[in-house]
Amino acid sequence: MQLVSISQKSSESSSERVLGVLLLIAVATMWLRHLCSSFWLDETLSLWVASGSFSQAIERSLNFQGQSPLYFVLLHWWINLVGSSEWLVRVPSVLCLVASLSLFYRLALFFGDRRFGLSSALLFVASQSAVFAATNARPYALATLFAIASFVLWIEAQRCECWNRPLFIGSLVAAVAAFYTHYMYWPLVLFHLVLPKERGLVKRRLWFVLAYILAILPAVPFLLELKERSALLGLGGTPSWIELVLSLLQPGILLLVFLSLALHDGVLRRGLRTEKRPIPLKECALLFILPTVALFCLSYLLQTQTLFKEHYLFWRLPFLLLIFSFLLRKRSVLATYLLVFFLFAAEPYRATPNENWRALVGSLSSEVDVNGSSAPKVLLYSGLLESQNVELLETSEPYREYLSAPLRAYGYEGDVVPLPLNPLDQSAEPYLKDIARNISTPDSRVTVAGSNGILVAGVKANQFVEMALRQVGLFKLKEETFEGSWLQEYGAGRTLGENERDP
Template sequence: MTKFSALFDRLRLELILLFLLSALVVWGLPITGSLWLDELISFWIIKDSPQNVFYRAFEFQGQSPLYFLILWWTAQFNSEEWFLRLPSLIVGAFSIAIFFQVARNWLSREAAILATLLLLGMDRVHVALFSARPYSFALFSALAATFFLVRWIERRSVGSLVLYAVCMVMTYFFHYLFILIYCVHLLYVVLRRTTGADLRIVDFIIASCFIGIGLIPGLFQLVQLFGNKDVIDLSLALTSDSVTDAWFRTSTLIPAGVAILVGWLVAGGKVKSPQLQVVLFLTFWACMPPLLFYLLSRTIALSIFVDRYYLWYVPGFALLLGLSLDLLERKAARQLGLLIAWLLLVVVELGHFWHQEDWREAIRISRENVTPDTLVLAYPGLIESQDPRWLSDAGKSDYLLAPFSYYPLESRKILLPLNAEASNLKKYFQEFVLPQVKLHQKLVLLSLNLRTRDPLVPDRIIFAPEYYRRLLKNEGFASRSLGNFGLVSVYLLERIVE
C-alpha cells in the first residue's frame, strides 16, 4: 500500500480522476439538445429589448433580471441552444473549482477530491451546469460567499468580508431563495466563535447589515410572489418521503459507501474521530435546506419544495460524505477508497440517460402536419395555465406559449388548462375552446405529459394528452399519435366521418 500511495502522489492521480470525470459529465450533457420548458421561458424573457427583460423577469418570473440580462447579452452573439447554455457551463466549472478550495478547509486532499467527485456526479448539479437558467450562477455565488467567509475567519481579512457581502447580495439577485445559505454561514461563525476563534463579531454584524440593505429591492418581488401563491403552486403530494429522497440518493450514496467500506477494510478497521464542530456544521448544511423548504411548503401554502430551489444544500451533502472518508487514518486507504468511488461514479455516469422535453422535435413534427388554418391545441405545462385569467389574456397567454417563441409554429394556437373540468376552468373550455374546436376538421394536440386526476375515476391519475384525447373523442375526433418526444406528446386529431 505504501508503493500505491507513493505512485498516487507522484502522478497526482486524484486530479486526473477529477478531470476525467468532469470531461465525462460534460460529454454526456445534452448541451445541443432541445431547450426544456423553463429554458424556453428564459428565451421568451430575453427575446426582445433589455427593457422587456426587466418587465418580464419581474412580472412573469418574479425574479431579479440579473441572470436574464447576462443571457440577453449572450444571445446577441448566438442564440443556438448550446450557446445559451454556455454561460451556465462556464460558471459551473468555476463552481467545481471553488468548491474544492472550500472543501480543503475541513477535509484532507483525498476527501476533498471525493466530495468534489460526488458533487459533480449529482443529477441536480448536472441540470444546473447546462441549463439556461440562473441556478448555476446562484450556486457559484453561494460557494464564493462561503469561500470568502472562511477566508475572513482564517485570515481576519476585511477585504474577504467585503467580498463575502458582495457575493451574498449577488446570490440573492441570481435567485432569491439561495440567500438562505446565510443560515449555514451564521451557524459556522457561531461555532468558530464558541471554539475560540479570534473573530470580530461586530465586523460580521456590519457585513450582515450591508447584505440586508442590498436585499431590499428584491423584497417587493417576494411580497408579490407570496400574493400570487394561489397561482404559483408547484405542489405535488408532499410526504415525509419527499424529504428523505433529497438525502438518500443511491447514485451518490453507493459510490461513497463502497469507497469508505473498502478503505476501512484496507485500514484494518482503524478510524479516527472527526471534529465535532465540523460534523455539526456539515450536517446542518446537508439536512436543513430540504427540511426547511418542506416545512415552509406545509405551513405557508406556497409550494417551494422543488429540488432546484434548495440546490445549495448539495455542497454540504457532498462535504459530509467526503468527511466520512477522512475517518480513515491511513492515507493509502483514503486514496484507494477515492479510486473505487471514481470507478463507480464513472459507471453511473456511463449509464446516465437524459429523459428530457424535446420541444424542438415535437414542434418540428407538428409543423409537418399542419397548415396555416390548422388549429393547434397546446398544453405546454406551465402552472399559470390553471388560472383562466392567464389563459384568456393576450399578454399572459404569450408567456404560456413560450415554447413557440423559440421553435415557431405558424398556425393558430389555443391554450389548454391541465383539467378542463375543474370548476374555475370549465367555463373557459366550454365557451372558448370548444366553439373553436367545432369549426375544424383537423386538430393537432401538443402537450407536456403532466399528470392530472381523472374526473371519471377520482382515485386514478392520467396524463394530460390521454385526458384530452378522451375529451375530444366525445366531440367526434379520432386521434393518432405522431410521436412521444421525451416528456412531450403530439397527436393528430381528425373528425370522424359518419
C-alpha cells in the same frame, strides 16, 4: 526511511492523478452529454424571457418568471452575442458550474489535503443537483457559483488576524448576488453564522447579517407576494414527508460514496486518509439539515409544493459532501453496510427533464412543407401553472405568448392557443366549447401539442386532454409521441379505435 517517504509520496501523487482523471471523465460524461438535447419546458421559458429586448428581459423575468432579472439579462446578452442553439444557451450554466467546482475544491482544502479535495469534488460533479444545474438554461448554476464564492471568501477573511475588509465585502457581495440571482438562495447566510467555529467572530457575523438584510430589503415586497401566489405555485398542495426524507438522505450521493469507497479500497488499495485538520462535522450537518427542514416547513405552511425543490437547495449540498468524504476516510463497517444497502435501494440519479419540443415542432413544420399550406393553429397544453387562470388565457396576449414558449423556442410561427392547466375543470368548459365551435364539420381538424410533465389525478396530460376534448365533441384521430411531448389531431368525427384505426 527516505525511500519509504518517496514511495509514499509517489503513491499519493498517483492516487491524486487517478482522482483528477475521474473528475474530468465525470464532467465530460455527466455535464456535457445533454448539452445538445432539446430544450425542456422551463428552458424554453428562459429563452423566451431573454429573447426580447433588454427592457423586455427585465419585465418578463419579474412578471412571468417571478424571479430576479440578473440571470435573464446575462442570458439576453449571451444570446445576442453567440446565438440561441441548445448547447450555446446552456454553456453559461456549464461555465458557472466549472467555476463552482474549483471553488468547492478550494473550500474542501480548508478541511483536508488535495486527495480529500479531489474526492469531494468528484462527489460534487456526479451529484444529481450538479448535473441538473449544469445542463439547464436556468439560474441555479449562477446562483450556486455566487453562494460558494461567498463561503470561500468568508473563510479566507476570518483566517486573517485582522479584519480583512476586501474579503468581507467580497463575501457579502457574492451572497447578495446569489439572492438576486434566485430568491430561494436566501438561507445561505446561515453559513456565515455557523462557520468558521472560532470564537470572537460575533461582531463580524452581526455586521455581515445586518449588511445582508439591508441589501435584500428592496426585494421584500416581492417576497411578500409569494403568499398571494401560493395557490398558483402549489395548486393548493403541500410537499410530502417522503420528499423531505429523500432530500435529507440523498440516496444517489450515498451510492456515489460507496463507489468512491470501492475505488479507494479496490483500485488504489488504500483508504482515503487526509491530513489531520479540523473537519466541522456538526456544523456541516447543521448547514445541510437546517435549510432543508426550514424550506419544507415554509412550503408546508404556505401550501406551495413547488417551493420545495432540490435545485433550490443546491447551495447546501457541499456541506453534505464534505461529511461523506470524511466518512470515506473513516471506512467504518456500518457506513459501508449502509452504502451497499443504498446501492440496491435507490437509483443513482433522478431522470433529467426530457421533452423533445424540437422534434415536435419539426413534425409540425414537415406537414406544412408537404401540404404547402400555412402553419396550422395549434392548441398547446404546456402544463405551466399560470395556465390555470382561464380568464388570462382569453384576454391577455402577453400571457398567451408566454405559455406558447415551447413552440416559439423552435421558430413555430402559426397561431398557438394555450389550453388550461386542468381542462377537466368546470371553469375550463366554456373555453373549450368556444374552440370546438370552429371545428363543427366532419372534415375540420385541429392539432393539439403538449407535455406529459404533469399528472392530474395520476393521469398523463395527453390522456386527460383527450378526455376533456371528448366532452366538447372533439375526438382524437391520431397521435404521435416525442419522448416527453406529443402531438394529437382531433376532429368532430369518430374517435381513433371506433371501427377504424389510424395506421
